[in-house]
Amino acid sequence: MKVQDLNSYEYGPYHHNYLKLVSNEYTLIEELEISLHRFIKFVQDIPMDKFDYRYAEGKWTIKDIIQHIIDAERVFSYRALRFARNDSTKLPGYEEDHYATFANGSQRSIMDLLNELSAVRYATLSLFKSFNSEQLVRIGIASDNPMSVRAAGFIIIGHQSHHQNIFKERYL
Template identity: 45%
Template sequence: MKTSDLKFSPNYFDRYIALVDANTDLIDGLKNSETIFESFTEKLIQHQTYRYESNKWTPKEMLQHIIDTERIFAYRALCISRLEPNTLQGFDENVYAKNAKANNRSIDSLLKEFRLVRQSTTILFESFDKSTLHETGICSEIKISVLAIGFTIIGHAKHHLNILNERYFTRG
């Protein structure tokens, strides 16, 4: 299924979905972005402790954020696919980043974890049929479909890769 198959684009998450090419098949997009950061390994290592402002994350913290967020979104997709009746809560990304201790890890270990999480996410979404992909639920007070979550996952990683390219890799 493609982004054009979305019945609606949820507020807030639409900024991530918009980063995914409209002709991208969800499963292909997940598989093809499994190594999205691999070609930037040297730059990630070179800038791993850089902060473009004192209160901004390092590239390691950003990678951990992407991993944590993907896990949370995959969980949300699972809940909605199983017709969870309860509203799914949001999370404070800054609290997660502060407590993840990503700066104690190597770039290689973070990239390995990202690949494994993405593979798991892909397998989860491969298990959903068309009707399941159109199921909706409420996450952080926003109505969203399983399909939209899938494209949000792809776009979220692209969003942060753009930030790395614009604010980290061009400096220091």
Template identity: 35%
Template sequence: MLQRPEPNEYDPYFSIYINCIPYGDIIQFLQQQRNQINALFTELSEEQGKLRYAPGKWNSKEVLGHITDSERVMSYWMLSVARGDTTNLPGYDQDMFVNNRSFGDCTLAELITDFQAVRQATLSLLTTIKESAWLRAGMVVNKDVTARTLLYIIAGHTEHHLNLIKMQPC
């Protein structure tokens, strides 16, 4: 089983996401999270998917799109670090990503399908990473991080947003 990262494997900033993940099997957690996303967003009507809980905040469709886009980017970071890339990997502008995608033009079913495909790709990627590579360190947005930390950040980022939607902080 892939072990939880140690605090010396990441910048304290990433604790916000890592602390959202319970101890246990991270791969099983990722699979359960995939099912949870499906259940949560399938229950929403298209109109509910467009509602904002406050002015200037993302609606549910945009949140799901953001989760999906972020997992795409973070999976690339994880792949790069696991493969030994020592490049300081760039961040991304999450607001620009959301604003330039027009998630409101998509149905919830389309957004769920997209998330499911990205999560499946992440799970598939995990099978290609050797055990020794999980401890490889790299740099993401000027912060040192190991490959396994990035996996926990992927899961924790999703959990963070799910908890905001359910109004249950980590």
């Protein structure tokens, strides 16, 4: 299945901006794999002096953003797991700024962050590979919006792409 197969009722309006960044060329599993390698290669080409740079007071560093990508992927994978298992509990949102404040991403090495991102992505891949076609289209509620299991996977990819674009526009 590809991102073009999603229906608009499978995700909240806010996530459309992420989903439009996902390539229609690859399946969900392929893009989860490819986008990880593409992102790591991109980050490895960033000059070392940029990882702790803030383009404005109070903005996150590149390290903070990578930590945010890791945290968000864990949240979206958890949502996908709950919905795939037909859990009808409405899931709350999460406060990303609060997470960033207490994650200490800026205190970590870039290698440590990329290693963790890889570990989380491989866990995400294993999870999504375990879902059958019926589970992938199950829908739950998160942050007061519908979300299908497969939409959660594509949102993970689009969210990462969104932040990669932010790096290009504001940090490099």
